[in-house]
Amino acid sequence: MNHKLKEIFRQIQAEETLKTSTRIFLAQKMQEHARAKAARHRQYVYAAVCACLLLTLFGGHWLYFTPIAEISIDINPSIELSINRFKQVISVKGFNEDGREFSNVLHVKYRNYADAIGQILDHDFIVSLLSNDEVMTITVTGTDEIQSSEILSEVQACTAGQKNTYCYFAASEEVSAAHEAGLSYGKYRAFLELQMLDPDITPEAVQGMSMREIREWMERLSMERGNESVPYDNRGNRHHGNGYGRG
Numbered sequence: 001m002n003h004k005l006k007e008i009f010r011q012i013q014a015e016e017t018l019k020t021s022t023r024i025f026l027a028q029k030m031q032e033h034a035r036a037k038a039a040r041h042r043q044y045v046y047a048a049v050c051a052c053l054l055l056t057l058f059g060g061h062w063l064y065f066t067p068i069a070e071i072s073i074d075i076n077p078s079i080e081l082s083i084n085r086f087k088q089v090i091s092v093k094g095f096n097e098d099g100r101e102f103s104n105v106l107h108v109k110y111r112n113y114a115d116a117i118g119q120i121l122d123h124d125f126i127v128s129l130l131s132n133d134e135v136m137t138i139t140v141t142g143t144d145e146i147q148s149s150e151i152l153s154e155v156q157a158c159t160a161g162q163k164n165t166y167c168y169f170a171a172s173e174e175v176s177a178a179h180e181a182g183l184s185y186g187k188y189r190a191f192l193e194l195q196m197l198d199p200d201i202t203p204e205a206v207q208g209m210s211m212r213e214i215r216e217w218m219e220r221l222s223m224e225r226g227n228e229s230v231p232y233d234n235r236g237n238r239h240h241g242n243g244y245g246r247g
Contacts, residue, residue: 065090069142069151070175071113073120074186075134076210077102081116083142083151089116095184096207113151117158121165130163135211137186141170183207190214197221 067082067090077098082091089108094100102125108116117138120126130136138155142148152169159165170185178188181203191206194214198221206214 064088067091068144069140069148070185071117071151071155072139072141072170072175072178072185073117073136074139074184074190074211075126075129075136076208076213078184078187079103079106080184081108081113083113085147087112087114087151089113095182095187098208099184114154114158117155121159121162129210130165133164133212135215136162136165137168137189137211138165139168139170139175139185139189141172141175141185143172186211187214190218194218194221197225 064084064086066084068085069083071081071083073079073081076096077100078095079099079102080093080095081089082093084090089111092103092106092109094103106116106120106123108119111119126136138159140148140152140155142151148169152167156167159167168186168189170189174188175185178185181188181191183191183203183206187206187209188203190211191201191203191214194201194206194217197218209217
């Protein structure tokens with residue numbers, strides 16, 4: 001009898017032990033599952049944060065380095081400044097040998113375009129050229145006409161009182177045609193005037209010339225053809241299409 005009772009108690013204890021072990025096992029599995037779920041959630045959160053950071057970085061990079069306007073400065077050298085929506089110069093490109101050399105000595109990248117124009121006008125080389133009666137044209141172009149007009153107005157303010165300096169606005173498609181010809185817009189516009197007087201003139205013929213030399217060539221060709229109306233007046237100023245001249 002005692003032996004049977006002991007056997008029954010052992011079975012009951014074994015069942016309780018099994019139940020306890022089972023509860024512990026299930027609790028551990030539930031904790032492991034919860035931890036794995038939390039880890040996956042953290043991974044998703046980290047991935048989302050990283051994606052937002054990347055979008056912010058690349059989006060900001062795209063906004064900053066997307067040009068919305070170009071400022072073409074021609075005197076010989078010929079250079080172009082690309083301007084972003086934050087009014088900063090993001091690139092400086094020379095369109096002839098003199099332009100490339102001059103762009104290498106300028107320190108206007110990532111500066112406000114008005115400061116950049118001021119630095120260029122105050123450069124000893126440009127001051128010397130203008131004092132020798134050279135002609136400078138500054139052309140603004142952009143896809144946003146309102147913003148381009150604002151830039152033109154500020155450029156005109158920067159050049160107010162400058163001798164032989166003229167400011168213009170040009171449509172984007174005209175600038176694209178100039179670049180296809182390997183010229184900055186100011187020189188391309190002068191080239192078109194020359195070509196009206198002599199259809200055989202090529203873009204390469206004017207690429208290394210100063211704006212004053214091109215103007216004098218126009219006047220010479222016009223006189224040879226007995227045409228009293230020359231593209232530029234005595235000051236080198238011309239109004240054409242939607243361009244605005246300032247001397």
